[in-house]
Amino acid sequence: MRSPHLTRPVRRPLSGPVPGGRSADPVVLVAHGSRDPRAAVATRALARAVAVARPGLPVSASWLDHTEPGPAEALKALGAAGHRSAVLVPLLLTAAYHRRVDIPAAVAEARAAVPALAVRVADVLGPVAEEVDPALLAALRRRLAEAEPGRFDALVLAAAGTRDARARSSVGRVAAALGSRSGVPVRVAYASAAPPTVGAAVARLRAEGARRVAVSAYFLAPGLFHDAVGVAARDAGAVAVSAPLTDAPELGDLVLRRVDAAPADHLVPTAGGPADGRTPSPAAHVPGQQNAPSG
Template structure:
């Protein structure tokens, strides 16, 4: 009997390390949940495409978006493809307490002292719901760290990361850390490393808490799909 498929769908990137980060995350999920057949597909810029991934996955499949917030790729590209294929889609990974664990872990490994104010730096989106997701994640991180945490964006959205770093520096009179709210390396992370922050953390993709979160999202979506099927 074939295993049920967890189709992890990432944004995609031309950056050489981004694909390896996604593959590493998929391997972590496989180790934690060997009963699943973990496969990977991409919305753009990488192969296999979402369409190809769905075609190869068969019928017993749940899509888990490797996206940290809602947005156009999830509500349009992924949702439309899933609807056409008749498969379930999990919510985005964030906001979530397990991402707080991953973010705090990245800050600790970077050597950020306790009490340092933090900018939670996301890629950005024109979707206001995506920005709200990031701000909620910033609030969750602030609750754990008990320091000011400001959500900021590398592209669309305000404040920009540079603006948030400058504002926190003036407000607190001390150094500021940037907590990278990205799954994989790429041009956005390279941009963050050029800010005036004293510390900039690595992306989240290789952290064990993220792999656990992917499995949680799969289980909830799969259970919901079974309930829906049973009531038809």
């Protein structure tokens, strides 16, 4: 006769910590969003890659614009399903307007609808506290090697563009780290909103003597900006343009590290604006920006 404790069902919480400091809370990835359908496909691919990398972890995708569901709707759905906590991961390469304003607003909306839901908001995928994660650099280098396995003597780090000076400084830190890791000079260029253009950056490096200039695409997903960067770079003489990061294995690893490091139930004031307490400047946001690295 079986002992009763062997047949008693084990009740497990719908979310919470797991051994080893790894989070078991359901994860909601939140991307910028784009009118280009390829961007949503790329975000879903990254969500699948993250789920595969940590079996049993619920991972879903959301978007700030153009594609449903939005982050507030995704969080509300988790609360309605009985989850008591969740982690929101901004798929953003800088902590600019979207991270400081749009994401906190979405979390506040979800919490107003589901007060029992605790939401941890992770850091962006770009530099945090001026530190560039090695996984981000590894993903950029992977895409460069896939585009052209040969050697380069100069690189252009091409980003979507932003008017936010702090966001541009963040992109500059990535360029400096990429140059240090690659051993070649790296210039920053933008597809919109700020100079220099990708074509101008490639042309300048070639004028300075570089013969093999490659462009490293600082984009999380394909879209119109990445397409424009590719055309401009090749017209200016670049030998290669890397693909967007999309679901690079290193990017999935970075997402999981951000999940595990997300602070406990981190919320910003619901009526006071961004997390840093400053009033956001409309000029920091480029309306309609697609695949933008700025948050």
